[in-house]
Amino acid sequence: ADINAGKTKAKMCAACHGLDGLSKVADAPNLAGNGELYLSRQLKAFRSGERKHPQMSVIAAGLSDDDIANVAAWYSAIQVSVELPQ
Amino acid sequence: ADINAGKTKAKMCAACHGLDGLSKVADAPNLAGNGELYLSRQLKAFRSGERKHPQMSVIAAGLSDDDIANVAAWYSAIQVSVELPQ
Structure with a gap:
């Protein structure tokens, strides 16, 4: 997978x-730091119709296997750190 | 929603x-810092069968609306920061 191509596609x-x-909107998850396996499975599930969402079903339909691998590589390469509530 | 009850349930x-x-396993997403709306929608989608996953379909079946609201409150309260790849 090509992280730079993924960043462009993203x-x-x-x-x-x-x-x-x-995430910038209430109904979208954070993608940063998720595993490549998880991200690519979800994009393929939207593409196949196994998982459905008004926006994502349309968007994923236009992605190639390479696009999916590249976008997953980009988002999975982002390092995430957390701070728990007191 | 009750964050402390959500932490216990989590x-x-x-x-x-x-x-x-x-995430601790390859096929599970990060939940930290996701919106309450997104998290509760996904848990309800697993519970209803609209979204399917070997583990999550079973786990969500045992959650009440309050459980879902509380767990979503816990995970959404975690602050996330990111560092992009060079």
């Missing part, structure tokens, strides 16, 4: 998920 | 998603 994800993988 | 999520919301 511009189409950014309005909802951020180019940094942090 | 012990059943922790083996895969971490009590800190960072």
